[in-house]
Amino acid sequence: MTWEHFHHQADIGIRGIGDTVEQAFEEGAVALMAVICSPEKVEAKECIEIECEADEKDLLFADWINALIYEMDIRKMLFSRFEVHIEKHKLTAKAWGEKTDPDKHELAVEVKAATFMELKAYKDNDNQWIVQCVVDV
Amino acid sequence: MNRKLVKRRGETKWLVERAGKMNVNGVIFGSEQLINEMDDMVVQQVRNVASLPGIVEGSFAMPDAHWGYGFCIGGVAAFDPDKGGVISAGGVGFDIACGVRTLHTGLKSEDIHPIREQIAEALFRKIPAGVGSTGKLRLSVSRLDDLLTQGARWAVENGYGIKDDLQFIEARGCISGADPSQVSDQAKKRQLNEMGTLGSGNHYLEIQKVVEIFDKEAARAFGIEKDDIKISIHCGSRGLGHQIGSDFLKRMATSAKKHGLELPERELACAPLDSPVGKSYLGAMRCGINCALANRQILMHLVREVFADVASKANIQLLYDVSHNTCQEETHTTNGKSKKLFVHRKGATRAWGPNREELPAEYQRIGQPVLIGGTMGTASYILAGTTQSERLAFGSACHGAGRNMSRRAATKKWHGKEVAGRLASEGILIRSRSMRGIAEEAPGAYKDVSKVVEATHNAGLAKKVAKLVPLVCIKG
Numbered sequence: 001m002t003w004e005h006f007h008h009q010a011d012i013g014i015r016g017i018g019d020t021v022e023q024a025f026e027e028g029a030v031a032l033m034a035v036i037c038s039p040e041k042v043e044a045k046e047c048i049e050i051e052c053e054a055d056e057k058d059l060l061f062a063d064w065i066n067a068l069i070y071e072m073d074i075r076k077m078l079f080s081r082f083e084v085h086i087e088k089h090k091l092t093a094k095a096w097g098e099k100t101d102p103d104k105h106e107l108a109v110e111v112k113a114a115t116f117m118e119l120k121a122y123k124d125n126d127n128q129w130i131v132q133c134v135v136d137v
Numbered sequence: 138m139n140r141k142l143v144k145r146r147g148e149t150k151w152l153v154e155r156a157g158k159m160n161v162n163g164v165i166f167g168s169e170q171l172i173n174e175m176d177d178m179v180v181q182q183v184r185n186v187a188s189l190p191g192i193v194e195g196s197f198a199m200p201d202a203h204w205g206y207g208f209c210i211g212g213v214a215a216f217d218p219d220k221g222g223v224i225s226a227g228g229v230g231f232d233i234a235c236g237v238r239t240l241h242t243g244l245k246s247e248d249i250h251p252i253r254e255q256i257a258e259a260l261f262r263k264i265p266a267g268v269g270s271t272g273k274l275r276l277s278v279s280r281l282d283d284l285l286t287q288g289a290r291w292a293v294e295n296g297y298g299i300k301d302d303l304q305f306i307e308a309r310g311c312i313s314g315a316d317p318s319q320v321s322d323q324a325k326k327r328q329l330n331e332m333g334t335l336g337s338g339n340h341y342l343e344i345q346k347v348v349e350i351f352d353k354e355a356a357r358a359f360g361i362e363k364d365d366i367k368i369s370i371h372c373g374s375r376g377l378g379h380q381i382g383s384d385f386l387k388r389m390a391t392s393a394k395k396h397g398l399e400l401p402e403r404e405l406a407c408a409p410l411d412s413p414v415g416k417s418y419l420g421a422m423r424c425g426i427n428c429a430l431a432n433r434q435i436l437m438h439l440v441r442e443v444f445a446d447v448a449s450k451a452n453i454q455l456l457y458d459v460s461h462n463t464c465q466e467e468t469h470t471t472n473g474k475s476k477k478l479f480v481h482r483k484g485a486t487r488a489w490g491p492n493r494e495e496l497p498a499e500y501q502r503i504g505q506p507v508l509i510g511g512t513m514g515t516a517s518y519i520l521a522g523t524t525q526s527e528r529l530a531f532g533s534a535c536h537g538a539g540r541n542m543s544r545r546a547a548t549k550k551w552h553g554k555e556v557a558g559r560l561a562s563e564g565i566l567i568r569s570r571s572m573r574g575i576a577e578e579a580p581g582a583y584k585d586v587s588k589v590v591e592a593t594h595n596a597g598l599a600k601k602v603a604k605l606v607p608l609v610c611i612k613g
Contacts, residue, residue: 007545007546009176009204009541009543010203010204010205010210010539010540011544012544035544036268037268059387066383069379069383070323070327070380072269073376074326074327074376076271078269100268100269102267102269102570102571106572106573107268107269107337107571107573108548108573108577109268109337109544109571109574109577109613110268110338112232112382113379115231116206116402116403116404116406117206134206136206136230136232137544
């Protein structure tokens with residue numbers, strides 16, 4: 001399981017890869033954090049819970065990313081560790097992190113939203129789950 | 138761009154011929170070089186927008202157009218509510234009413250030079266910027282609702298500015314028809330402590346010096362002289378606008394089928410103007426516009442406070458404030474008739490010509506100031522709207538330089554410290570809490586704004602008035 005960024009002209013694409021769809025969602029969240037800061041500098045001090053629901057897996061991924069953006073914004077927190085459970089159309093998750101600290105977290109840029117651009121959730125030929133989208137910064 | 142996709146119709150006008158499901162032609166403005174460098178996806182997105190119901194005249198793209206979400210960035214399209222016209226969340230974007238406010242300071246470059254460092258530090262301390270920053274203002278939901286209805290007027294009434302500021306803001310500081318009951322609780326919660334914050338990314342607050350005047354008469358009317366010090370603020374509607382964008386993108390995408398809309402891409406999510414979702418978005422999006430106008434008003438007030446401390450000779454007055462991510466109800470002439478249309482400008486600046494009632498008296502003869510931001514190392518421009526522009530693309534012009542390199546590529550190529558050091562040696566002071574942010578925003582990661590402005594001028598979309606260069610830049 002891993003994450004990566006992919007190229008988009010003005011913005012940036014985030015991609016999570018995992019053996020299970022849950023792992024891919026968790027890695028996708030790390031990819032999001034890596035747009036905003038250096039996730040390895042973010043300590044898992046506080047835990048919050050997130051729930052979202054969507055009919056399709058790809059839309060669920062966009063909702064998951066948007067839920068994280070929302071939580072970061074209202075709590076002024078960054079996250080580095082994630083635990084995702086998906087049952088049918090419903091996602092329940094825990095995210096661990098700490099308050100945003102410009103001196104510690106090597107901040108780069110806020111993410112405004114997950115977009116539907118390049119939004120995908122699928123199993124590739126190697127039986128790996130891939131979830132991805134472009135985020136607007 | 139694959140040149141087979143467009144047909145040249147003049148020095149700076151390129152036709153995307155109506156075909157397939159397109160209801161109107163597409164028109165892209167730009168010099169030959171800008172068109173050659175433009176992404177093919179711009180043409181695809183111009184075509185997609187042209188296929189939406191109720192579109193009138195054409196689907197337009199400005200000279201700084203690039204691949205966006207649904208609409209291209211730099212996309213302009215007007216819809217007729219009487220012909221099944223639609224409104225699109227993607228046609229406005231996630232940063233509702235992101236825009237530029239430019240201020241007079243009453244100072245000349247020689248006044249600023251000896252105190253540049255001091256001003257840079259004072260602004261950096263005062264202006265909340267960057268990831269996770271909050272403003273001093275703490276709002277309750279009911280006070281926020283008032284702000285969302287009244288825009289910059291709310292800010293002035295609450296002590297952030299003076300009444301005279303309002304006449305120099307698009308829509309005189311307040312868009313009517315804003316309906317806070319259409320804004321989600323989540324969107325409001327994100328904004329309770331984010332008023333008066335700059336944001337991050339390409340947002341900035343700059344002290345600029347006027348280095349060139351192109352149009353003496355317009356410059357005189359706008360109050361611009363060579364060597365003047367101006368201040369420009371580029372930011373938008375913060376968390377509230379982002380959340381409204383996300384909320385309605387989803388609602389419009391899932392309701393499209395019900396409205397009989399076939400979307401060529403999901404990002405083009407839209408709804409008929411007379412549908413419940415369409416009306417709801419209009420009410421919410423207008424709150425986003427008012428939020429952005431109030432936000433820039435509060436930031437201007439913070440600038441006044443800083444200058445009162447460090448350069449008391451300064452007289453901070455508003456030149457103009459105009460957004461570049463909006464959908465607004467405007468009267469335009471189409472097919473020889475005056476019609477109320479809903480004009481989407483996604484990464485495009487309104488550029489009205491002379492004699493529009495809404496313009497302040499001082500600008501009536503000249504046209505609306507069009508404020509174009511560059512990068513922290515290059516130039517910004519002030520242009521004036523033209524009557525011709527109203528015939529070309531509903532009175533619209535470009536909005537900035539546009540990136541030509543991804544953020545990741547920029548951080549691989551440059552280090553923030555190195556970029557800030559190089560700019561300092563050129564006389565430009567950068568202040569930011571994020572070295573990575575500076576690298577991602579390095580001037581080299583953007584297209585040449587001068588070429589975009591030149592093409593805008595040559596196309597007649599707006600006329601060049603003045604060129605400004607940065608002296609101090611506060612980045613998120």
